[in-house]
Amino acid sequence: MEKATFAAGCFWGVQLDFDKLAGVASTSVGYIGGHTEAPTYEEICTGKTNHAEAVEVLFDPGKISFEQLLDVFWRCHNPTTLNQQGPDFGSQYRSAIFYHSKEQRLAAENSREKCDAAGLWPGPIVTEITPASQFWQAEDYHQKYLEKRNIKISCH
Numbered sequence: 439m440e441k442a443t444f445a446a447g448c449f450w451g452v453q454l455d456f457d458k459l460a461g462v463a464s465t466s467v468g469y470i471g472g473h474t475e476a477p478t479y480e481e482i483c484t485g486k487t488n489h490a491e492a493v494e495v496l497f498d499p500g501k502i503s504f505e506q507l508l509d510v511f512w513r514c515h516n517p518t519t520l521n522q523q524g525p526d527f528g529s530q531y532r533s534a535i536f537y538h539s540k541e542q543r544l545a546a547e548n549s550r551e552k553c554d555a556a557g558l559w560p561g562p563i564v565t566e567i568t569p570a571s572q573f574w575q576a577e578d579y580h581q582k583y584l585e586k587r588n589i590k591i592s593c594h
Contacts, residue, residue: 439463440499442507443470443536443570445490446515447523450583452493455514457585461502466494467583468575470536471566476574485528492536494573504542508549511535517553518561534566536573543567 446452449467456465469477472489482489495507515523517533535550537543546567554563575581584590 439496441538442495443492444511445492445534447531448526449491449493454584455510456495461498463496466575467580468573470573482530490532490534491530504545512553517563517565518559520564536570538570
């Protein structure tokens with residue numbers, strides 16, 4: 439099993455998108471990329487911790503590749519809006535790939551370049567590609583939020 443971590447706005451819809459994929463063993467929503475130990479949802483919403491809402495994906499690379507996960511990441515949000523996804527504003531909603539290996543970094547950079555060159559969005563991609571840091575799991579009520587409410591479509 440390998441781990442991948444993606445931030446693409448509100449983590450509820452992103453988690454739902456990744457949970458649908460064959461080869462994904464599990465997902466967890468949480469906070470990454472900030473400077474506060476064990477942040478709470480209320481703290482990250484202030485924008486003062488610099489954490490992003492993110493989804494940690496545990497996947498079987500024999501069944502699904504990191505590149506296939508990247509394809510879903512690019513499709514599930516707008517990577518051209520800085521610190522915003524739809525009506526959600528703030529650094530916690532930024533677009534970011536937190537890589538866990540040199541191979542993931544290179545794959546993410548190549549994928550971003552190809553997507554940007556393809557002109558799929560109205561502006562340039564602003565997605566961060568940065569080393570994974572401590573992932574703080576979000577509160578239980580955020581885990582599988584949409585699934586618990588029998589919502590089958592992403593909020594993105």
